[in-house]
Amino acid sequence: MKSCQSNQDNMTMNARSLLLTISLSLGLISCGSRDNETGADKSPDNSTSHPLTSILLSEIPEGAVSITEARQKPAPGTRVILSGKVMGNENPIIQSRALLTLGDPAKITSCDLIPGDECPTPWDVCCDDPDMITASIATIQVLDEQGKPLKAGLRGLGGLKELSSLIVVGEVAEGSHENNFLVNATGIHVVMAEATKDNPAKH
Numbered sequence: 001m002k003s004c005q006s007n008q009d010n011m012t013m014n015a016r017s018l019l020l021t022i023s024l025s026l027g028l029i030s031c032g033s034r035d036n037e038t039g040a041d042k043s044p045d046n047s048t049s050h051p052l053t054s055i056l057l058s059e060i061p062e063g064a065v066s067i068t069e070a071r072q073k074p075a076p077g078t079r080v081i082l083s084g085k086v087m088g089n090e091n092p093i094i095q096s097r098a099l100l101t102l103g104d105p106a107k108i109t110s111c112d113l114i115p116g117d118e119c120p121t122p123w124d125v126c127c128d129d130p131d132m133i134t135a136s137i138a139t140i141q142v143l144d145e146q147g148k149p150l151k152a153g154l155r156g157l158g159g160l161k162e163l164s165s166l167i168v169v170g171e172v173a174e175g176s177h178e179n180n181f182l183v184n185a186t187g188i189h190v191v192m193a194e195a196t197k198d199n200p201a202k203h
Contacts, residue, residue: 051152052098055142057169057189064167066201067104067138071181078172080183083191085110085200086164087123088137093162098142098150098185102166106201107136110163113199122195123162138181140168140188159193165200166190 050056064083084102086092087110092101103110103125111122119126125133141149154160169187176182192200 050157052142052150052154052157055185055187056158057167057187060189060191061167061169061187066106067102067181068107068136070138070172071135071178074172074176074178074181076172076174076176080168080170080172082138082140082166082168082170082183084138084166084168086160086162086166087125088133090121090124092123093153093155093160094149095153095155096151098152098154100140100154100160102138102140102168103133104136104201105165105199108133109199110195112163112195113197121162134179138168138183140170140183140185141173142185154188157188158190160188160190161193163195164190165192 061081064081067082067084070080070082082102085105086100086102087105088101088103088108092103094100108125108128110125111117111119111127113122114127117127140154142154144150160166167189168183168185169189170183170185173182173184
């Protein structure tokens with residue numbers, strides 16, 4: 001078993017910087033380094049005070065599919081209901097924009113589920129193959145009226161944080177392709193806010 005730390009040094013730029021590239025293309029570079037900060041203590045966990053409370057779904061949407069399955073029909077405008085886990089790179093939640101990375105737990109594994117692994121950022125899935133990571137993640141965004149990501153981070157929505165399990169309702173966004181599956185979210189249900197020692201894809 002390779003350690004996450006050693007394998008992380010060998011990951012390709014395509015897998016490690018996918019979300020950053022998307023963010024830059026959307027003009028997020030002006031937001032500064034604080035956009036890439038992580039940590040559950042950086043935003044309130046009280047959903048009632050979260051600026052994006054209106055998209056939080058209290059009931060579980062029916063018909064959810066995996067990210068891998070949804071990526072088979074990436075046509076922009078296609079309605080999707082995705083299940084997944086907040087993971088896929090070192091910074092899966094952008095701090096001051098409504099953007100996050102959702103990973104398919106049936107294809108990639110967060111380091112907290114690997115016995116003996118003490119990776120400080122287990123959501124970066126650094127033990128997995130970079131090509132598999134790229135093929136198993138989706139970038140989730142909530143847009144404003146101008147079609148740009150809202151200026152509010154998703155952390156704290158319903159307790160959402162790194163490694164939370166979610167179901168996302170939305171549609172495939174313009175610009176999606178095999179290396180960048182992008183979804184405009186209209187609703188988010190937090191299945192499990194806290195990570196567990198079990199992989200939900202195995203149940």
